[in-house]
Amino acid sequence: MTEEIIIAGFGGQGVLSMGKILAYSGMMKDLEVSWMPAYGPEMRGGTANVTVIVSQERINSPVLKMYDTAIILNQQSMDKFQKSVKPGGILIYDNNGIIHPPTRTDIDIYLIEANKVAIQMKNTKVFNMVVLGAFLKVKPIVNLDDVDKGLKKSLPERHHHLVALNEEAIRAGMEAVKLQQKAQ
Amino acid sequence: MGELRLMKGNEAIAEAAIRCGCDAYFGYPITPQSEILEYLTLENPEPKTGMVVLQAESEIAAINMVYGSSACGKKAMTSSSSPGISLKQEGISYIAGAELPALIVNVVRGGPGLGTIQPSQSDYFQSVKGGGHGDYKLIVLAPNSVQEQYDFVALGFELAFKYRNPVLMLSDGAIGQMMEKVELTDYIPRLTNEEVIKRTGSWATHGKPEYRKHNIVTSLNLQPEPQEQHNHHLQAKYKEIEENELRYEKFQCEDAEYVFVAYGTSSRLCQKAIQLGREKGLKLGIIRPITLFPYPSKPIKKAAKKVKAFLSVEMSAGQMVEDVRLAVNGKRPVEHYGRYGGMIPMPDEILEAMEELIAKVEKKAQKKAEKKAKKKAEKKAKKEQK
Numbered sequence: 408m409t410e411e412i413i414i415a416g417f418g419g420q421g422v423l424s425m426g427k428i429l430a431y432s433g434m435m436k437d438l439e440v441s442w443m444p445a446y447g448p449e450m451r452g453g454t455a456n457v458t459v460i461v462s463q464e465r466i467n468s469p470v471l472k473m474y475d476t477a478i479i480l481n482q483q484s485m486d487k488f489q490k491s492v493k494p495g496g497i498l499i500y501d502n503n504g505i506i507h508p509p510t511r512t513d514i515d516i517y518l519i520e521a522n523k524v525a526i527q528m529k530n531t532k533v534f535n536m537v538v539l540g541a542f543l544k545v546k547p548i549v550n551l552d553d554v555d556k557g558l559k560k561s562l563p564e565r566h567h568h569l570v571a572l573n574e575e576a577i578r579a580g581m582e583a584v585k586l587q588q589k590a591q
Numbered sequence: 592m593g594e595l596r597l598m599k600g601n602e603a604i605a606e607a608a609i610r611c612g613c614d615a616y617f618g619y620p621i622t623p624q625s626e627i628l629e630y631l632t633l634e635n636p637e638p639k640t641g642m643v644v645l646q647a648e649s650e651i652a653a654i655n656m657v658y659g660s661s662a663c664g665k666k667a668m669t670s671s672s673s674p675g676i677s678l679k680q681e682g683i684s685y686i687a688g689a690e691l692p693a694l695i696v697n698v699v700r701g702g703p704g705l706g707t708i709q710p711s712q713s714d715y716f717q718s719v720k721g722g723g724h725g726d727y728k729l730i731v732l733a734p735n736s737v738q739e740q741y742d743f744v745a746l747g748f749e750l751a752f753k754y755r756n757p758v759l760m761l762s763d764g765a766i767g768q769m770m771e772k773v774e775l776t777d778y779i780p781r782l783t784n785e786e787v788i789k790r791t792g793s794w795a796t797h798g799k800p801e802y803r804k805h806n807i808v809t810s811l812n813l814q815p816e817p818q819e820q821h822n823h824h825l826q827a828k829y830k831e832i833e834e835n836e837l838r839y840e841k842f843q844c845e846d847a848e849y850v851f852v853a854y855g856t857s858s859r860l861c862q863k864a865i866q867l868g869r870e871k872g873l874k875l876g877i878i879r880p881i882t883l884f885p886y887p888s889k890p891i892k893k894a895a896k897k898v899k900a901f902l903s904v905e906m907s908a909g910q911m912v913e914d915v916r917l918a919v920n921g922k923r924p925v926e927h928y929g930r931y932g933g934m935i936p937m938p939d940e941i942l943e944a945m946e947e948l949i950a951k952v953e954k955k956a957q958k959k960a961e962k963k964a965k966k967k968a969e970k971k972a973k974k975e976q977k
Contacts (some may be wrong), residue, residue: 427770431597434772440597442770446623446708468863469769469856472937561597 408463410548411471415456415488416480421535424561426457429539431557432549433461443469454483461548478542480521482506495590499541516588517545524583525576533576540580551577594775600740600766601626603773604670604696607744609636612779613694614665615643617653621672622708623764624698628670641781650675654682654695661691662808664791666748666781670696672764673714674705676722683757684723688810690794690825692751694744695729696760698767701933709933710764712855715910718761719884726822728829729759730836731883733854737771745776754832755794761883763906765856765935838881839890843869847876849949850894852915853904854880856935861904863938868945875945883911888918900924900952902945907931924952 412429416422423444430440443458458474460466477488479500485507492498494513502508503522519541525534543549549557554577558570598606605627608616618628628646636642647653653669660667671679676697686693699714701707716722718731730750732743740762747758782790788797799805812818840858843865844850851861858879868875878894880887891901900923903912912927919925928944930936 427597430770434595434597440770440772442597443765444768446764446768466771467866468860468938469765469771470860470935470937471863472939 408461408548409466410461410476410546411474412459412461412476412478412542413456413471413474413488413491414459414478414480415454415484418453418455420455420480421532422455422480423457425535425539426459427561428536428554428557429459429542429549430461431561432553433557435553435556435560436549438463438549439466441466441469454481456484456488476542476546478538479509480538485509497545499538499545499584501538512588512591515545515586515590517541517584518587519580519584521580521583524579528576528579530572530576533573536573536576537580537583540577540582541584542580543577544581544584592774593777596773596775597770598737598741598773599626599768599770600734600737600762601698601768602630603737603741604744604760604762605630605634606773606775607741608668609634609640609642610776610778611745611748612640612666612781613642613668613744613748614781615645615656615660615667617645617647617656617660617667617669619647619650619653619671619675621650621675623700623710623767624670624672624696624762626767627696627698640778650678651682654679654686657693657695658682658686658689658691661686661693662689662796664787664795664797666692666694666752668694668696668744668748670698672698672700672708673702673711674700676714676717680717680723683729683759684725684727685810686757687723687727687729687825688725689808690755691757691808692748692755693757694747694751694760695757696762699761699763701931707933708764710766710768710856710906710935711931711933712761712763712857712905712929713907713910713931714761715883715905715907718759719886719914727825728832728884729757730754730832730885731759731761732838733761733881733883734766735855735858735879737766737769738773740766741773741775745779750836752790754828756828756832761855763856764933833885836882837885837887837889839887840879840881841890842877842879844876844878844894846874848874848899849876849902849945849952850898850900851875851877851902851904851941851945852880852891852911853877854883854911857904857906860936860938860941864941864945867938867942873946873949880911886914886918888914891915891918892920895919895922898923900926900948902948903927904936904941904944905929906935924948 430442433440441460476497499517501521521537631644657667701711751758853861865875909927
């Protein structure tokens with residue numbers, strides 16, 4: 408099993424940390440992982456993206472042109488990465504701020520209104536965990552237990568009381584994700 | 592198995608330094624390697640291991656602090672990225688001239704000048720063909736994973752002390768910034784002052800005992816004759832390093848007809864290209880230099896006997912390709928493919944470049960075969976006429 412994922416959105420949305428938690432969770436399951444950010448003079452409000460690869464085998468290239476799954480969280484990223492999903496692959500997106508929804512018909516498209524869910528939870532900071540939940544529902548490459556361990560490993564101890572809240576957000580994401588279109 | 596951690600390449604270097612008993616780190620921030628200094632500052636190893644971590648006032652100051660520390664027999668290191676490494680060249684040449692052990696890390700970014708902050712491999716010439724002035728060589732290690740970034744710190748120090756020669760770890764922004772699994776090793780305590788004297792007493796400056804003459808650490812010699820002698824000695828040492836310390840890796844070369852030569856990040860990209868190519872039935876392999884000095888010229892020369900052509904892939908305009916050509920010495924076509932200025936070539940574009948090379952080589956071979964067949968036919972016709 409090899410899962411090649413791109414997560415893309417605005418800086419500040421938690422794109423990089425979501426990737427990190429996913430990578431950590433994979434590591435907890437004894438899988439090989441790589442986390443490669445597109446780094447640059449990026450800042451809050453700019454675009455941010457990260458390539459995460461989780462595999463049973465040794466990972467060669469940490470950067471790719473085509474992905475199994477694209478998680479897209481703003482319009483710029485939609486424009487840039489919609490075409491980078493392998494045919495038959497998966498695109499998950501939040502429609503908040505999306506003017507041009509995805510148009511491809513050869514991939515599975517899922518909608519996660521993560522922003523809405525996070526607002527309902529009265530904590531917009533868990534936005535990225537809602538998205539992670541959506542992804543894990545669609546592609547259960549790691550289970551909640553691994554994520555739990557991954558969270559504990561990636562968060563400093565003083566933040567461990569937040570693990571439960573994050574878990575709640577992941578569950579909410581798992582419930583809220585909707586299949587919009589099946590690949591034809 | 593040691594503790595596993597998900598780390599950035601830069602963080603791995605810093606953690607390795609603390610764990611391998613490094614005495615001192617001197618640095619100055621520059622993207623994409625600032626995490627080394629940041630991590631060490633946050634970890635603050637001094638109260639625990641006694642390791643000194645200091646942000647110097649400049650890159651030049653940092654390398655000269657390393658010069659001073661290693662003159663005292665200490666395990667000292669510095670790190671920077673391309674423009675900062677250029678600033679350090681004078682100091683590196685002095686350290687090489689004075690025959691001191693030191694570890695220098697270059698997390699390369701796009702150039703020339705201030706360039707970009709994205710990954711590149713355009714400092715190859717600077718690393719293996721001089722960089723500073725004078726006839727000197729660095730031992731150059733080229734990691735291609737976060738684990739190797741970690742492992743090569745201890746290895747670098749080991750080689751530096753074995754040969755009393757500066758070691759350069761030539762990384763790049765991609766490996767520095769990416770996160771992978773790292774298996775950590777146990778803490779090795781720093782050497783005590785007595786142990787340092789025992790290990791380096793014959794050359795380092797830590798106070799003159801009564802039983803021997805004082806040690807002098809210098810790269811200056813006003814007489815040309817002894818300086819020539821010193822250079823002879825250095826060249827003999829580099830030869831010994833070439834004989835003993837070559838490291839390289841071959842991947843899927845057993846049946847390969849076309850072979851990539853690539854180091855660092857590029858070697859990982861090529862491995863993916865090989866995977867994609869093999870799915871199409873192309874017999875591809877890679878020779879990956881791990882040490883860039885010494886360079887694996889002999890294995891490449893040997894491979895040239897059965898390989899049809901080589902493609903050197905670098906994130907540069909074509910630097911290492913010259914060494915591949917020297918090794919192959921005209922026996923087979925050697926071409927270069929690269930992106931530069933901070934761009935990373937994608938595995939499929941590397942495969943396309945390889946396919947172009949294959950088409951070219953095969954077209955040439957076909958033409959040659961056709962010509963040969965035609966000549967043969969003509970000869971036969973002539974014979975029949977007679």
